[in-house]
Amino acid sequence: MNAPTGTHSAPASSPAPSASRSSQALIRAEEPVLAHNYHPLPVVVARAEGVWLEDVEGRRYIDMLAGYSALNFGHRHPVLTEAAHRQLDALTLTSRAFHNDRLAGFAERLAALTGQDMVLPMNTGAEAVESAVKLARKWAYDVKGVPRDRATIVVADGNFHGRTTTIVSFSGDPEAREGFGPFTPGFRSVPYNDLAALEAAIDETTAAVLIEPIQGEAGVLIPDEGYLTGVRELTRRANCLFLADEIQSGLGRTGRTLACDHESVRPDLVVLAKALGGGIVPVSAVVGRREVLGVLHPGEHGSTFGGNPLAAAVGTAVLGLLETGEFQRRAAELGEVLREGLTGLVGEGVTAFRSRGLWAGVDVDPSLGTGREISERLMREGVLVKDTHGSTIRLAPPLTITREELEISLAALRKVLG
Known part of the structure; x- marks a missing residue:
C-alpha cells in the first residue's frame, strides 16, 4: 500500500542541531532537574519526519509508539x-x-x-x-x-x-x-x-x-x-x-x-x-x-x-x-499485515497478542525478558516501542507507515526474540 500524500520518508542522517552533546550526556543532564515521573528509553530524539525519528548522534529509528496515538498522522505531517x-x-x-x-x-x-x-x-x-x-x-x-x-x-x-x-x-x-x-x-x-x-x-x-x-x-x-x-x-x-x-x-x-x-x-x-x-x-x-x-x-x-x-x-x-476516510482504511488494511506478522511469531517468542487496526498488545515469553528489556533490544535494532506491564509491549505506529516500514519493524521484533 502506498503512503498517503504528503508523508515523508526517513530524514537524512545529517547531524541534528544538538548533536554536539551525546545521548548519555543529555540524559545525565536531565537527572538533577526533571521530576522522575517517567522512565524513558535511553534515546534522545532530536528530529522526526513521518514515521522516522533521529537521535542526537544521527541514528534513525522507526516510531512504533506514535506518542501513545498522539501521532496518528506521523511526525510533522505537512x-x-x-x-x-x-x-x-x-x-x-x-x-x-x-x-x-x-x-x-x-x-x-x-x-x-x-x-x-x-x-x-x-x-x-x-x-x-x-x-x-x-x-x-x-x-x-x-x-x-x-x-x-x-x-x-x-x-x-x-x-x-x-x-x-x-x-x-x-x-x-x-x-x-x-x-x-x-x-x-x-x-x-x-x-x-x-x-x-x-x-x-x-x-x-x-x-x-x-x-x-x-x-x-x-x-x-x-x-x-x-x-x-x-x-x-x-x-x-x-x-x-x-x-x-x-x-x-x-x-x-x-x-x-x-x-x-x-x-x-x-x-x-x-x-x-x-x-x-x-x-x-x-x-x-x-x-x-x-x-x-x-x-x-x-x-x-x-x-x-x-x-x-x-x-x-x-x-x-x-x-x-x-x-477522507483514507487513514481509517490504512489502519484496517495495514492492520491485517500487522496481524499476519504477529501470528507468525506466536510460539516463536510471542505467547499471545491482541490487535485491532494498527494497534497491538504483544505478550512476550517472560523467559526472554521483560517488556522493558524487549523494548531496549528493539531500540538497538532501530525500532522504538514501549512496554505496558510485565512482558507485554504495545505496537501503535503512525497510520502513515508503509507496508515496507511495518515489515521492517516486525523483522526487528523477530530478531530480538530469536
Whole structure:
C-alpha cells in the first residue's frame, strides 16, 4: 500500500542541531532537574519526519509508539504543520472570554465526524475525562434526579483514564494510587468485558458507565464482540449514561473513526484527545448528546486554553485528514499485515497478542525478558516501542507507515526474540 500524500520518508542522517552533546550526556543532564515521573528509553530524539525519528548522534529509528496515538498522522505531517504555521501568524489565544474565528468550525466538523451533537473543547486527555465525570454527575442530579452528592459512576478494572487525583481514585494500578490519597468517592469498579458484573453494579444512583472500548494501557485488551452493544443496552435500560474513553482508540487507530464504530454503538459522551492535536498541540474534547452537554451553564466549567484558535486550527486540519476516510482504511488494511506478522511469531517468542487496526498488545515469553528489556533490544535494532506491564509491549505506529516500514519493524521484533 502506498503512503498517503504528503508523508515523508526517513530524514537524512545529517547531524541534528544538538548533536554536539551525546545521548548519555543529555540524559545525565536531565537527572538533577526533571521530576522522575517517567522512565524513558535511553534515546534522545532530536528530529522526526513521518514515521522516522533521529537521535542526537544521527541514528534513525522507526516510531512504533506514535506518542501513545498522539501521532496518528506521523511526525510533522505537512498538512498539519502548515495549518499551525498559518494560524501562528494570525492568532493563538483569546481564552473563552471572547469568541474566536476558528472554534465554531472545528466544533461543527468534530460533531459531524463522530455523529454527535455538541462539543466541549479541552486540552489534555485527563482533563477531558474529568470533564466527562463532571458532566455525568451534573446530568444525574439535574435530569435523572439522583439525590445531591450521591451519584456513582461504574468503571472497569484495569482501566487507564489518566493520573489526576480523581482519576487515580478509581484506578487499580498501585503505582498510580499509592501515596496519593485520600481518594475521591463515588466510583465502583467491575471486571472488564463482564456484562453480568456491570449489570449488578448499576443501581438508582448510577450516573454513568465509563469504559475504554479497548483497554490500551492494560495491554490492548479487546472485549468480546457484543460487549459494547451490551453496555449501551444496559445503560439505556437503567437510564444512565455510557461514557466512552476513546483517547487512544479513537480517530482512526483501529480502522474506524471510533472503536465504538465497530459495533455501531453511539455512546452518550465520547472523550477524545491525543491524535486530535496532530502531534503539535494538546487538544481534547468531550463530544456527545445535546441533552447531556446542555446541562452546563456559564461558570460551571472552563479552561483557559480549551478551544484556543491554534488548537482549533490544528484540530480542524486533523478532521480534514480523517474526513477522507483514507487513514481509517490504512489502519484496517495495514492492520491485517500487522496481524499476519504477529501470528507468525506466536510460539516463536510471542505467547499471545491482541490487535485491532494498527494497534497491538504483544505478550512476550517472560523467559526472554521483560517488556522493558524487549523494548531496549528493539531500540538497538532501530525500532522504538514501549512496554505496558510485565512482558507485554504495545505496537501503535503512525497510520502513515508503509507496508515496507511495518515489515521492517516486525523483522526487528523477530530478531530480538530469536
